[in-house]
Ligand SMILES: NC(=O)c1ccc[n+]([C@@H]2O[C@H](COP(=O)([O-])OP(=O)(O)OC[C@H]3O[C@@H](n4cnc5c(N)ncnc54)[C@H](O)[C@@H]3O)[C@@H](O)[C@H]2O)c1
Ligand SMILES: O=C(O)C[C@H](O)C(=O)O
């Protein structure tokens with residue numbers, strides 16, 4: 163039994179001033195707190211008042227993290243009351259600033275596991291230490307080579323694992339005592355970190371090849387051994403490693419890559435929403451991807467699979483895809499194609515001016531896409547010329563600038579709506595305010611994987627699915643379609659973040675049903691709704 167400060171200093175147990183008189187007496191807490199006993203609601207009001215007094219977003223974040231560090235229940239209670247306001251602070255975009263300054267601002271390790279690529283022999287000890295006898299059901303792991311669009315941040319990237327997990331709990335009620343954020347410090351190639359006296363990570367260049375992959379494999383095997391029914395979520399790995407790792411493990415264990423699969427799901431859901439508004443068919447669209455990396459290729463693959471599911475042959479569907487990356491439009495003979503890009507590369511003979519298609523603008527002119535999705539990390543690349551060119555050839559161009567954080571977005575929603583006189587159907591990676599134009603209010607959907615991965619995870623965890631396969635992923639993408647109301651002019655293509663908690667449950671139900679239909683559950687489930695309800699944790703104090 164834990165006593166006194168052991169309880170107060172344990173964020174999973176601590177209730178602060180809400181400890182009852184009886185608890186104070188029985189657990190060695192007498193006199194360790196001011197006498198008045200608060201309800202969680204009183205605590206939350208007091209904390210929110212302090213939150214409002216902070217001027218800068220990063221200060222607001224650090225204030226919230228202080229609560230997270232000391233009292234998880236209160237943190238999630240408060241989060242649940244202010245989801246729309248807190249999401250951009252706890253998560254993207256403010257999380258980017260927090261990662262860039264992680265070492266400078268470090269105060270608390272937040273129950274994360276810090277693994278070092280050169281110490282594979284310590285993986286088991288570290289995971290055990292960090293779990294501290296908790297039954298871990300969900301790990302978010304990063305090696306931080308591709309944090310959002312801001313690149314390689316070494317050990318600092320641990321914040322993305324912590325942040326993604328916060329959203330799992332806030333959105334889908336995943337019990338915070340069952341989650342473990344993990345960072346694999348595989349070195350960093352960012353010079354400014356290697357030369358920074360305050361940097362808290364390993365000071366060597368990224369380890370690659372066998373040494374890296376052997377470490378990953380040992381990590382996977384150890385985590386699987388220590389934590390039964392584990393759901394393993396990969397986040398922000400580099401372009402090559404992300405796909406390799408997913409390909410290796412997706413049919414073996416319950417695992418998911420958020421950037422490849424989560425982004426694919428949410429973008430497909432957004433496109434289906436947009437088509438519901440325009441009344442057009444997916445199988446008639448011409449798809450252009452700008453920035454065909456982890457997310458870009460993952461999204462293209464998801465849209466492609468959907469076109470095939472909707473009746474196109476693979477050959478017909480492929481004709482509708484055009485990938486643009488650094489080299490310009492990707493052709494079969496383009497140098498440096500990744501394995502994920504190759505299936506979508508075009509033949510030069512399809513164009514009379516193939517050699518000139520080295521820019522997005524030239525590619526858009528030549529291809530006349532109806533859908534343009536940006537995952538390039540290059541800001542302001544969806545220019546007025548490009549957008550208006552698209553709008554010339556299609557009544558409702560679907561344009562999703564998805565690069566995060568805010569400063570890297572390919573365009574702002576406001577510009578896209580204004581340049582097309584409200585015709586563009588837009589979703590952005592970060593939250594966008596509604597846009598007023600000619601008496602219509604355009605609501606902008608947020609095509610961020612955070613709208614989908616928590617519900618997906620809840621469905622997987624509640625059913626203890628063996629794997630996450632294509633059918634499950636497709637079910638998740640379709641589950642949001644029923645929720646959006648497209649009757650109003652200016653309607654968003656995706657449901658609003660204000661309903662995140664509600665629709666995460668809808669997603670979980672569709673996902674869970676797919677698991678059961680495919681008999682992928684490892685334990686019998688007679689009532690799916692009940693199983694999902696039981697899997698959810700609620701931020702309220704339990705009696706000791
Ligand atoms: N909204 C979401 O849910 C979501 C999800 C995942 C990623 N993203 C965003 O997408 C972006 C990419 O992330 P990623 O993980 O795929 O990174 P990545 O590094 O794997 O891919 C980026 C791709 O863009 C290409 N690129 C770079 N400069 C370019 C240029 N000038 N022109 C054309 N292409 C260029 C790169 O070669 C690479 O293929 C990031 O900004 C990230 O925040 C958003
Ligand atoms: O983290 C986000 O906001 C979404 C996505 O996973 C990304 O890498 O940008």
Ligand SMILES: [Mn+2]
Nearest residue numbers: 310397398421
């Ligand atoms: Mn990511």
